[in-house]
Amino acid sequence: MGHRRAVGQVLRSTSRSHSSTTTLRDQHSTSQSTQATNALKSKMETYMHQMNEFITLLTNNLQSVMLRIQLSTPPPPPPMSPMHEEELDSSDDEDYLSDL
Incomplete structure (x- = not known):
């Protein structure tokens, strides 16, 4: 009986030790x-x-470049009216016909 009790105590103590290590x-x-x-x-x-x-930094540089482009680019010419374009087209045709 004493042997069993001793083995049981060793097993319990080993189990507790393993548990605390874990x-x-x-x-x-x-x-x-x-x-x-x-x-x-x-x-x-x-x-x-x-x-x-x-x-x-990238945004600031991009804004700076865009501003430089805007300042260095001349404004676009005003759009031509459709009537004026037709007159140019017809005069070109007349010049071509007169050259023949």
Whole structure:
């Protein structure tokens, strides 16, 4: 009987020891996971901040280039009226006929 009791105590104690080791390992794993998540979150925030700065810079440069183009481009000539275009077309025809 004494042998059984001793074996039972060893098994229970081993089981408890294994259980606490597993808990510590789980806590360590969770801690590592939390640290990795926080590091990743920090990197993502830095990346997003850099992307926002880049987009702002790009937008400002684009606006500057568009303004330069507007200032350097002369205004378009006023559109010709349809009647005026027809007169030009008919005079071209007459000139062509007179050349023949």
